[in-house]
Each structure stands twice: as structure tokens, then as C-alpha cells.
Amino acid sequence: EKGGYAHFTIKEIYEQPKALKDTMTSRIIPGEKIRLDDIHISKDMLTNYSRIYIVACGTAYHAGLIGKVAIENLARIPVEVDVASEFRYRNPIIDHKTLLITISQSGETADTLAVLRESQTKGARVIAITNVVGSSIAREADDVFYTWAGPEIGVASTKAYLTMLVAVYSIALHFAELLGTEETSYLEEIKKEMLTLPEKVAKILKDTTKIEHFADKIHGEKDVFYLGRGLDYQIAVEASLKLKELSYIHSEAYPGGELKHGSIALIEEGISVITSLTQRELFEKMQSNIKEVVSRGAKVMAITYEDNKDVEKYSDEVIYIPNTMDIIAPILAVVPTQLLAYYVSLYKGLDVDKPRNLAKSVTVE
Numbered sequence: 001e002k003g004g005y006a007h008f009t010i011k012e013i014y015e016q017p018k019a020l021k022d023t024m025t026s027r028i029i030p031g032e033k034i035r036l037d038d039i040h041i042s043k044d045m046l047t048n049y050s051r052i053y054i055v056a057c058g059t060a061y062h063a064g065l066i067g068k069v070a071i072e073n074l075a076r077i078p079v080e081v082d083v084a085s086e087f088r089y090r091n092p093i094i095d096h097k098t099l100l101i102t103i104s105q106s107g108e109t110a111d112t113l114a115v116l117r118e119s120q121t122k123g124a125r126v127i128a129i130t131n132v133v134g135s136s137i138a139r140e141a142d143d144v145f146y147t148w149a150g151p152e153i154g155v156a157s158t159k160a161y162l163t164m165l166v167a168v169y170s171i172a173l174h175f176a177e178l179l180g181t182e183e184t185s186y187l188e189e190i191k192k193e194m195l196t197l198p199e200k201v202a203k204i205l206k207d208t209t210k211i212e213h214f215a216d217k218i219h220g221e222k223d224v225f226y227l228g229r230g231l232d233y234q235i236a237v238e239a240s241l242k243l244k245e246l247s248y249i250h251s252e253a254y255p256g257g258e259l260k261h262g263s264i265a266l267i268e269e270g271i272s273v274i275t276s277l278t279q280r281e282l283f284e285k286m287q288s289n290i291k292e293v294v295s296r297g298a299k300v301m302a303i304t305y306e307d308n309k310d311v312e313k314y315s316d317e318v319i320y321i322p323n324t325m326d327i328i329a330p331i332l333a334v335v336p337t338q339l340l341a342y343y344v345s346l347y348k349g350l351d352v353d354k355p356r357n358l359a360k361s362v363t364v365e
């Protein structure tokens with residue numbers, strides 16, 4: 001059932017090109033408007049919403065962080081993102097002018113389901129992004145986006161996360177089309193580029209030797225840092241969680257600009273820092289952050305576009321990903337970080353498919 005792979009986790013990482021394709025086919029068609037058959041929100045309804053909340057847990061929450069950037073940038077609607085177990089208890093402002101987007105692979109996460117129910121009671125409309133057809137969250141939501149990633153067995157989410165990203169980008173594009181907030185040609189360019197991503201992910205998966213090498217280097221460590229700016233920060237947050245779950249190494253993700261506000265105190269000789277540079281506007285700023293940690297003795301692994309060779313000058317290891325549009329780069333940049341977490345787990349001889357203390361579906365609060 002693992003199809004020749006040693007673990008479900010690596011099988012599912014390698015299934016990502018197909019999962020992406022399945023999620024996009026029939027929804028993203030060049031020259032046509034985005035087709036979301038199970039989302040019934042008109043332009044008038046959308047104009048009426050004063051705010052959007054994206055609420056989820058764990059990795060799904062991390063997909064939500066990227067959803068906020070996508071929706072705000074493309075559709076210009078304010079979005080707040082929160083973890084379900086916090087959102088519920090902070091007396092959020094919810095009424096009929098609220099659109100809630102919940103994200104859940106399993107569709108059964110207790111806190112996320114409770115947020116859905118409580119918000120509907122207060123008049124909000126709910127879109128569910130989920131991977132499981134007929135799950136509680138799918139059944140109770142007003143609108144649904146099925147991620148069609150196929151069954152995910154590995155406890156740590158990989159392919160489901162990548163397809164959640166497709167979901168939030170598709171919804172952002174759909175809203176932008178409804179509201180006319182962006183030039184059609186720019187939206188078309190994003191759609192066309194999204195359709196190239198399955199092949200680009202496949203290219204990243206073809207040669208993992210450099211990532212395995214870095215995994216070997218860091219597998220004995222106690223602390224690892226992830227740094228990023230803009231969407232690279234959202235990637236850092238997910239990458240850091242994946243490493244924690246799969247390798248039991250403590251890690252923290254920081255926005256590059258926050259370093260000097262405290263965490264740089266922890267950077268010392270030999271500490272590992274993992275970063276990605278996919279936001280061209282922020283390259284220079286990120287470069288100076290990397291130089292700051294290198295000058296304090298950090299070992300740096302950077303993930304960047306294949307045409308950004310400059311990064312080799314100040315990093316120990318550079319993992320190249322195919323060039324793409326910055327706004328959708330997370331779909332590519334997260335893949336090497338999944339592989340890194342997987343290989344570190346292997347080097348440590350851990351149970352990669354079933355990390356200790358974790359459950360695939362968290363149905364208790």
C-alpha cells in the first residue's frame with residue numbers, strides 16, 4: 001500500500017504533483033473564470049461582507065496565513081487569521097457581515113468544527129476547505145472547497161497542506177474576479193503559472209541529495225531557527241512545525257526583521273538557520289539578515305529561485321527551486337522543508353509516519 005516507498009510520509013510528499021494537478025483541474029482553466037462549483041457566493045454577497053476570518057488548527061492554520069496574504073492582495077478584503085482554540089474564546093465580532101473560512105484536512109477537528117457552528121449561529125456564512133468528502137465540517141458548511149489530495153495517512157500533513165494552498169489561492173482569485181480588484185491579465189498570469197507548479201514540484205523532488213546532506217548535518221542538533229520575510233515567513237512557520245513533529249528537534253520561526261528585537265541573542269557559533277528567499281522585493285533585506293546570523297557563526301541553508309545564485313556567497317547550502325511568481329512561491333518553497341524534516345527523522349531513526357503523541361485527527365478539544 002506504500003507503493004514501493006519506505007513510508008507514507010515520503011509517498012505523500014511524492015504524490016504532490018498529482019495532488020496539485022487534481023485540485024486545479026476543472027477549477028483553473030486559462031482564459032476562463034475560476035470555477036468553484038460548491039461555492040455559491042455572488043458579487044453582491046461578497047460586497048456585503050465587512051470582514052473575512054480564516055480559522056483552523058496546526059498546518060491548516062498555516063495555510064490560512066498564506067490565504068490572508070492572497071485574499072488581501074488580490075481581492076482587497078481585510079482578512080484575520082486565527083487558531084480555532086483561540087478564536088472561540090476571544091469573543092470575536094461575528095454577524096451576518098462575516099464570512100468565515102475554515103480549513104481542515106480531516107474535516108473533524110473539534111475546535112474548528114465548534115467555530116463553524118458558533119459562527120453560523122451568529123449569522124456568518126462558512127466556506128470549508130477540507131480534504132474529506134462528507135466530513136462533519138464539509139456537511140455543515142454553507143460552501144465547500146474539496147482539496148482532492150487523496151487520503152493522507154502520514155500524521156504530519158504534507159500533500160493536504162499543498163492543496164490547501166491551491167484552495168486559498170483559488171478562492172482569492174475567484175473573489176478578485178468577482179470584485180474586479182485586479183487586472184484580468186494579471187489574474188490570468190497567476191492561473192497559467194499555477195498550472196505549471198505540478199511539474200515544478202516534480203523537478204524539486206527529482207534530486208534530494210543536497211537536502212539529505214543537510215539533514216545529516218543537523219540531525220543531532222537541539223535547536224534550529226527558521227527565518228523569512230513576507231510569504232517566506234509563513235513558509236518558515238510551517239517548515240518549523242514539520243521539523244518539530246517529525247524530528248523532535250526544537251525549532252522556532254522568526255520574521256527576518258524581528259531578529260534584532262530579541263532572538264538574535266540566541267544565535268551563536270554552529271547554530272543552524274534555515275531560510276527561503278522567494279519574495280524578490282525583500283531579497284536585499286533578507287540578505288542582510290542572513291549576513292547578521294552568519295557573522296555570528298550560524299550555518300545557513302537557503303532555499304531560493306534557480307536564478308538567484310547570489311545566495312551562494314553567504315550560505316553554506318543552497319537548495320534551488322524553479323522560478324515562479326512570488327505570490328504563489330510558497331507552493332514550491334515548502335517542499336524542500338518537508339523533505340528536510342522527513343530525512344532528519346530518518347537519520348534519527350524515528351517513527352516518521354506516526355510521531356509520538358500526535359493523532360491524525362484531533363476530535364477532542
Ligand code: F6R
Pocket residue numbers: 057058059060061103104105106107108109112155156157158245360361362
Ligand atoms: C501538522 C498536523 C496538524 C494538523 C491539525 C489540523 O502536520 O498534522 O497540525 O494540521 O491537527 O488538522 P485538520 O487539518 O485535520 O483540521
